[in-house]
Amino acid sequence: MEIDHAELLKTLFGQHQKLKDYLQHVAQDIGRPEGELDCTEKDLVQFHKDLVAHLALEDKVFYPEVFRILKRSGMDSRPTEIFFAEMQKIAAVVEEFLAKYKTKEDILKNKKDFSDEFGSIAKKLALRVAAEEEGVYMYLA
Numbered sequence: 058m059e060i061d062h063a064e065l066l067k068t069l070f071g072q073h074q075k076l077k078d079y080l081q082h083v084a085q086d087i088g089r090p091e092g093e094l095d096c097t098e099k100d101l102v103q104f105h106k107d108l109v110a111h112l113a114l115e116d117k118v119f120y121p122e123v124f125r126i127l128k129r130s131g132m133d134s135r136p137t138e139i140f141f142a143e144m145q146k147i148a149a150v151v152e153e154f155l156a157k158y159k160t161k162e163d164i165l166k167n168k169k170d171f172s173d174e175f176g177s178i179a180k181k182l183a184l185r186v187a188a189e190e191e192g193v194y195m196y197l198a
C-alpha cells in the first residue's frame with residue numbers, strides 16, 4: 058500500500074509539537090521558585106506513551122519510507138543511515154531517563170538530579186526534532 062506522505066508528515070509534525078509542549082511545560086515547572094513540580098505522574102506516563110508511539114511511527118514507517126525513496130532515486134543513503142543511528146542513540150538516552158523517573162515520587166526524591174538530567178534530555182530531544190524537521194522530513198515533502 059502506498060503511504061500518504063502529506064498525511065504522515067502532518068501526523069509526525071503534530072506528534073513533535075505535543076512532545077515539545079510537554080518539554081516546555083516541565084522546563085517551566087522546574088524553574089518555579091517554590092520548587093514544587095506540578096507535572097503529574099499521569100503527564101509523565103502520557104509523555105512516555107506519546108514518545109513511544111512517535112518513535113514507532115518513525116522507525117517502522119517513516120525511516121523505511123525515506124530509505125525506499127533514496128534507493129529508488131539512486132541517492133546515497135549512507136548519510137541518512139548515519140543520521141538514523143544518531144537519532145536512535147538519542148531515543149535510547151531518553152528512554153533511559155524515563156525509566157529512571159517513572160513516578161512523581163521518583164522525581165521529587167531526586168529533584169536536583171532530575172532537573173539537571175531533564176535539561177540535557179530536553180536539549181537532545183529538541184535537537185532530534187529540529188534535525189528531523191529541517192532534514193529528513195523534507196524527503197517526503
Ligand SMILES: [Fe+2]
Pocket residue numbers: 073111115185186189
Ligand atoms: Fe521525531
